[in-house]
Amino acid sequence: MEKRLDNTIDVVIITGLSGAGKSQAIRVMEDLGFFCVDNLPPNLLPKFGELIVQSTGKIKKIALVIDIRGREFFSSLNEGLDELKQQGLRIEIFFLEASDETLIRRFKESRRRHPLSESGRILDGIQLERRILSDLRGRANRIIDTTDLSVQNLRNQIVELFAQEEKKGTMxxxxxxxxxxxxxxxxxxxxxxxxxxxxxxxxxxxxxxxxxxxxxxxxxxxxxxxxxxxxxxxxxxxxxxxxxxxxxxxxxxxxxxxxxxxxxxxxxxxxxxxxxxxxxxxxxxxxxxxxxxxxxxxxxxx
Known part of the structure; x- marks a missing residue:
């Protein structure tokens, strides 16, 4: 097992389907002491990594939300993640999802429009988003399905996964x-x-x-x-x-x-x-x- 070095910088990429709970997730990560950035364009990942490395250890835990809002930059995501690893940062991809029925209900309750729903049908946007994010989901280290989770239960799971830093490196x-x-x-x-x-x-x-x-x-x-x-x-x-x-x-x-x-x-x-x-x-x-x-x-x- 790879040993964790004292100067290791952790970067958690929070991503997944619109309406699956990314906004709640980043708030929890902020409460856990992570430096958080919402909606960072993927093509800025290498430059962001350089700034973090230059902070000389002042920032050790980072959580970044990268989602379909930056879809015009998505082609550069894999390259950006690879460059972060080359810079010595440890990357974890945290993917949130939910069933189609749950996502539709959440969009209707919030009266929000799905960012990819050009036809006006929420389901069309959800299905397109699933296809676009399929490769990223395959790279994910952690996946949480929020279909049956309350906000508090989601919070509890995130705390369980990320709060105990002394157990980092342990499966x-x-x-x-x-x-x-x-x-x-x-x-x-x-x-x-x-x-x-x-x-x-x-x-x-x-x-x-x-x-x-x-x-x-x-x-x-x-x-x-x-x-x-x-x-x-x-x-x-x-x-x-x-x-x-x-x-x-x-x-x-x-x-x-x-x-x-x-x-x-x-x-x-x-x-x-x-x-x-x-x-x-x-x-x-x-x-x-x-x-x-x-x-x-x-x-x-x-």
């Missing part, structure tokens, strides 16, 4: 359990489907419990298929993570899904996180849908 891993019945999470790097494992839903005394309860854990773990899956998936992660770190990735989001996100996925998410906690990783566990069947009063098969 941050988020384990998320989820239910396929409630949709696949968008902002993940690895997704595993464990619906092939024995389902505690069909055991009456286990049905109201969750994967956080010992009886459910015992039932799920007694399966030979479960134990074999855990060994193989753990082995895969031990192979992948060092390669992700080598390529500059600092955050890995792993989602494990079953039908309702209540029994199997919760059990396996907890088990994998417990094993990886023995290594030098910063771990977060989220059970996205564990209470959904109670909230909706349904009979979810998890």
């Amino acid at each position: 941050k891993i988020t384990f998320m359990s989820f239910g396929f019945k409630y949709g696949v999470p968008r902002d993940v790097d690895l997704l595993m489907d464990v619906r092939f494992l024995p389902n505690p839903h069909y055991i009456p005394e286990l049905r109201p419990l969750t994967g956080n309860d010992e009886p459910v854990q015992t039932y799920v773990m007694q399966s030979q298929a479960t134990r074999l899956f855990l060994r193989k998936f753990y082995s895969l992660l031990r192979f992948l993570i060092p390669h992700y770190v080598k390529e500059g990735k600092s955050h890995l989001a792993i989602a494990i899904g079953c039908t309702g996100g209540k029994h199997r996925s919760v059990t396996l998410t907890n088990r994998l996180a417990k094993v990886l906690a023995k290594h030098n990783y910063s771990l977060t566990i989220k059970h996205r849908d564990i209470e959904k069947d109670r909230e909706r009063g349904g009979d979810e098969r998890s």
Whole structure:
């Protein structure tokens, strides 16, 4: 793992879809002590980098919002990012997105016009923006889908990702359990489907419990298929993570899904996180849908 030098300057590029939360994100970064610039034209990145380097360490953390408002300069973005790296700055691209339906609702509520919507249809602008930003999204180190996030939840996630500077250089891993019945999470790097494992839903005394309860854990773990899956998936992660770190990735989001996100996925998410906690990783566990069947009063098969 590359060691962090005391004079390393961090530059976070905040970008993504219009309406996905970039304005909220840069306000949080400013609260965290970052020097923030909104709507910097990409072709000014090299000159901005020179000024930062010449500050002789007075500015150590920078957050720049670069988005579709500077689309006439977008062709120079990749070149500008590469020049920043050559200047010795460490670059992270932080990409925010949301579903089409959510973005349309947000634009209507704010009565704003999408910057690319020449036809007047918001959806046309969103789809064009997705195409233009697809390459940049592919380069992103961190992606957050704000579809189901409140402003406070988005703030909490950003603080979690960027506040602990002493852990810079340590891979941050988020384990998320989820239910396929409630949709696949968008902002993940690895997704595993464990619906092939024995389902505690069909055991009456286990049905109201969750994967956080010992009886459910015992039932799920007694399966030979479960134990074999855990060994193989753990082995895969031990192979992948060092390669992700080598390529500059600092955050890995792993989602494990079953039908309702209540029994199997919760059990396996907890088990994998417990094993990886023995290594030098910063771990977060989220059970996205564990209470959904109670909230909706349904009979979810998890």
